[in-house]
Amino acid sequence: MKLNLFPLQSFRARLTLFSLAIFVGSIWSLAYFISTTLGNDTERLLGETQFSKVSIVAEDIDQKLNTRFQALERTAQKVTAAQLSDPKALQASLEDRPAVDVLFNGGFYVADFNGKVIADFPLSTGRLGLNYSGRDYIENALKGINNVSKPFFGATLGAPIFVMIVPIRDAQGKVVAALAGVINLGKPNFLNKIATVREGKTGGYLLVAPQYRLVITATDKTRIMEPLPAKGVLPLIDRFIEGYEGTGVTLNPRGVEVLTSAKRIPTAGWYLVASLPTEEVYAPIRAMQRRVLVISIFLTVFAGFLTWWMLRRQLDPVLKIAKILATLSNATGPLQPLPIVRKDEIGDLIGGFNQLMGTLAESEERFKLLFTSIDQGMALHEIIVDATGKPVDYVFIDINGSYTRLLGVTREMCIGKRITEVMPKVEQYWIDLFGKVALTGKPSYYENYLETTGKYYSTYSFSPKKNQFAVLVNDISERKIAEEKKRISEMRYRDLLANLETGVVIHAPDTSITMNNPRASELLGLSDDQLKGKEAIDPAWTFLDEGKNPLPLEMYPVNRILSSKQAIKNKLLGIYQPGKTELIWLIVNGFPSLNNAGEISEIVISFFDVTERVLAENALRKIQQGFEFAVQGAQLGVWDLNPQTGAVIYSNLWAQMMGYSPEEVEPNIDFFMQHIHPDDLASVKERLADHLEGRKSSYESEHRFRTKSGRYLWVMDRGKIVESDQEGHPIRVTGIIADITKLKDTEKFLLLTRLSVESASDAFYWIKPDGHFVNVNEAACRMLGYTREELLQLSVSDLDENYRGESWSNHYSQVKSFGSVNIETVHRAKNGELIPVEIAANYIQFEGEEYNCAFVRDISDRKLAEEKLRESEKKQSEILEQRVRDRTIQMEAANKELEAFAYSVSHDLRAPLRGIDGWSLALSEDYRDKLDEKAINYLDRVRSETQRMGRLIDDVLKLSLLSRAWMKPQSLNLSAMAQTVTERLQGLFATREVHVQIQPGLSANGDFSLVEIGLTNLFENAFKFTEGVPVAKVEFGQEPVDGVLAFFVRDNGAGFDMAYASKLFGAFQRMHTQAEFAGTGIGLATVQRVINRHGGRVWVDTKPGMGATFYFTLGGDYDIQSNYAGGRQPKRH
């Protein structure tokens, strides 16, 4: 405990100081009050005393002033007019007045009306003869007013003086002069009483003339004639000047605070002031106050001591107890009861405290026991924070045994240690968490796993005290493990449910669905979300019973369980899933789950899909029904045999089939055997025995059966053991019998057909649309070298390269559409040999299947002959082709030669001609005078021949060009071309009138240039040869000639003899003399060349004088029949 002289925390000290303060406060207040009141009273008393004193003195002075005025007045009355006019007399009269002289220590004088001193006493003053006119007191006196002058410094007396003055009147009362008495203030005078009387020890009096703000006289002689301070400086003085009579405190002009009293002196208008420095006034008050102070101090000290001693004595035991408690709280030992010193209130308090402590000790004991024996680990910590208040660590204060056990620590390891020491790897997270608890006081709970112990803990932490936290730790490993197990088991259960093929739905008692597994939602056709909360009677579902009738609501599984509280088992229900039309069949099981009160807590419904099974059963049922109908419809007889007894039940149909009535039939096996054809009997018996004795799985026999009418029927009889006794002996065999007589007949015919096909020499294939062989005959196998089995594995494409893929399907569709197609192709035999075959393929539709039935004939021999023929033909054609090639080469060479020749002709042949022509002309021109007419004529002839030669050369070149020109065949409008050509010729033959007629719409294929050249030549011919005909006519058209449709150019010109027609189209052939018709003979050769190049023909029909018709065709003759009669396609040459 810290030692302190004035420990303010100490209760005792506080109490002492407080008592002292009250006491001191009272005493000092009292002292202050007394001294103040006394001071004020004394001051007032002194003031009053001073005022009364000053009043007395003032009255005395006033009286003395009055006396002096009276004396002056009396003297003045004595002054006569004569005296006034005789200054000496006046002087004498004045000197005769000693009484006045006593009253005025400065003497007295008479001033005349002009202010001139006319008499003065004593004369020593030297005032006689001086003129005081203008002075206010003189003026006032001359106006008849008694007055006292302002104190002033008298020049003649050389001292401060004041003058009392009265008027001197004549008999008429008129002021004629003034009598003035002078008071010398510098000498003892009647005011000296003031100057000598003192006020108190230091104070004094002051006589003031307020009119002039001048001190007249004062106790302090230095203040005589002293002016007062200006108005406003000292308010009390101003008040006195204004006439206030009374007492007040003020500063005197010397700056000393004084108590002053003033009283007016009415005669002179003055006032008298007594002033006493306040210091002196208050001296007694101060003395008294000092005494009060001393007494107060003494009392204070005394009271303080008394208080302290008293309190000390009274509080001592309490303090002692506090000390004991302090030592006790620090000690670890058990609490001891406190000693009771006195039997007063404090004694009671200690007694009570002891009692409380006893209870506390007990309680602590209990808590300690709890702390140590509690099963939960408990620890108390103190948090450590850094400068910023952030928790950084914590210290273990205490831990209990359970804590050490649970967490595997010892007390030594923990107590007083920091967590960072105990667990260096502790995460800041925990420090923060506990820091929060310790600092905020908010408890926290968490569960965690500790690796060091391998256990789970639940920890509750709380703050019992600021900056501390306690933790309660439980080992919850078992619970955790149990929880985990439970979780796993729940998971398993859920997995089980989830993977179950059975739908499970759990309904609440209100039938709403609380849980379902995926299969359930699948089967019910709703999602989990849709199912949750749905009620079993939801209209979205329709349940059907086994007979597919809608199930009434009360029969719904949930409702039934609800009403009966009984489980339902294997109930078959149909359900339509919402929005679907498929019916689903479910086997439904369900049971109620009852609580302790026997009420239904939930209903568990499970169901699985049996749709397939139900459908299968339905199908089976139908089949059974169908079977019965079938047996009847198929006219099958049914029998039922007991092999042990030989008894047989025959159906009515059986009897009917055999021509008997049911009654006629004997129900035994002998009846059956007796009707079997003798040839078949053994076989039948054997077959039956085979089955009965287990050698064959069924009995089956075809045999002849004699009917009642004696006719034999072919029957098919079949049976099977349906029941055996315990030893395995058959006791029941059931069978059917069918009439197959018609079948047998058909079979016979079929066999015949088959035999025919098999033994045919031609091969026969039955082929499916996909090309696979369905069947083949013996001849086919023989021809191809395969066995039948091998062939049936193959398809046409394996045999015939020509009929694979698309070509096969084309062939097949052809066969299908024509019904029958003949082809020749080659088949490959198994040994690789290629066999030429001729095939007649036939389309057959049989029992809904399509077949290609092909008759195949080996035509190897024929093909061989054909091949030989073809080879010889081929050789021939090869020879021919070689010839053509050779010729072509020769022709090309010739063509090139011709080209070179033509070029040469064009250049070289014409030059000499031009020379001949030119020089002939030169000759005939230059030597015209030397030549006779005949010579000139010859020369002209030379020239004309030359020129003709030139034209010939040109034409020959043109002709040769025709052979070389490149042809561009196109569609030509011959009518239009003829029109153009003839128009051009009309221009050339302008002198002629030729009627041209062109058939419109003629067209052909050909090269434009060549055909135009050809047409030009033909028309030119026509124009030329119609010269001389009166009405020239040229016609172009098309007409049939000898079965060929030919174009023609016809004229009505000269014509010629057909005997020469063969020469007509040769080059340089002319039908007429040059004189008849000009020409080179090239024109028609050109035409022929053009037509030939188009692969056409040109010919002429003419007679001399009858005109000529030139016919031509372009690119092939048109057979007239083909054009006119139709039929065969035009044949190209």
Place this chain on the structure above:
Amino acid sequence: MTSKVIMLVEDNQSDIELTKRAFLKHHISNELLIAHDGQEALDYLFATDTSPMPAVVLLDLKLPRVDGLEVLRRIRDDERTRRLPVVILTSSKEEPDVIKSYDLGVNSYIRKPVDFVQFSNAIQTLGLYWLVLNESPPQRSKGPEEES
């Protein structure tokens, strides 16, 4: 008109004479330069002497040594003679010849007719056209390029 020179490239003496005659007949008295083959013509044209550059070259196609088309090609290839008017005057009117000549930039193609009257008329037209009507390209002096 008299100052302009005509060049005739022709190997046939008869044709030369006839051409001369035709010029004379039509009073075309311009100097007629005769080259007897293609080489001679080229030698003249590309010679660096001061002889005058012809106003027009009348060129036959079929010529010894260098044929007419080659002459034409060289004339057109050379900067000096590139704009020289050249008229083909030949007997041939083979289409390939005509096409080739125009391809090589000939100014005219005239076929010599056999009839002298026609030939003479053609010559007259030619002379009139090339010597009178046609505005010649700016005359360049033959000879070495002046240093500039």
